[in-house]
Amino acid sequence: MANRSQQFSVAVHILCFLEFNKNGRTTSELLAMSVNANPAVIRRIMRKLTKAGLIASTLGTNASITLAKPADQITLLDVHRATEEENREVFIVHRGTNPTCPVGSKMPYLLEEVNAQVLTTMEKELAGMTIGQMVKDGIGIG
């Protein structure tokens, strides 16, 4: 498949952590410890989640990070779109084909069609899963 980033994984992790720890204060450093990554990496992904309206954060000494809406209303499709917006390919469509060849000239279009179909199916699947479910079923209410 097409993208080699763990941003989706880490984003789901962040959101699950926020739900799990909703009664405590969560900082990027705390998240970094749970994910086992650099705080700057966490903040880089947070930026996307904030832009997508999934989390909110405050600044200053007692700064904290929280979910921007109930965990049951955050689907994995929301997370996927937030982190992989630029990358809409399930597999990389090779576009540098030979335009003078009857096959080569049509392949990119055909592959784009295949990709679109698969992506749609995949997104439908992701839309049925929520952060709330994952925490309830997989981690338990903290």
Place this chain on the structure above:
Amino acid sequence: MANRSQQFSVAVHILCFLEFNKNGRTTSELLAMSVNANPAVIRRIMRKLTKAGLIASTLGTNASITLAKPADQITLLDVHRATEEENREVFIVHRGTNPTCPVGSKMPYLLEEVNAQVLTTMEKELAGMTIGQMVKDGIGIG
């Protein structure tokens, strides 16, 4: 998504070309011209397709490459499994999480479950598409 390789794309291209040109002789150099890539790249992918029983090739002066079975019986799932066998992740599962954290210790397993579900759905979709269809509908019989 998880893999940044165009091998699936090129593999589909190769198979479509073989079906389209089934009355002519196809060489790796001809394929390389259509794909617009180095013949060695073509042969690298051919190796996987041969191993998967999708194509057959002969050696020597009049060597040629052919489909090993009717194009209607080659699904995109076959192609996907042939090229992405080692890469069973739709997104990269981050496994280096903190094992002493109640969230971090469970995330890899939870993400693997999500991945398995999405992958299954995706594979079902790919199983419904064949090389035969693509050539018939998208390129036309040569």
Place this chain on the structure above:
DNA sequence: TGTATCTGTAACTGTTACTATTACTTTTAG
């Protein structure tokens, strides 16, 4: 039987995209 052609394969290089890291700015509670 020798030679040309083409696949099979291995090794190396270049490129690209991602994570890790560092450092600095901005904001806000006390």
Place this chain on the structure above:
DNA sequence: CTAAAAGTAATAGTAACAGTTACAGATACA
């Protein structure tokens, strides 16, 4: 005013892939 934490940018390190070169192995054909 100071400390703590998010926001952000720039750089370095790393890993995976495509591109390339080179050569070995097989076979048709003269």
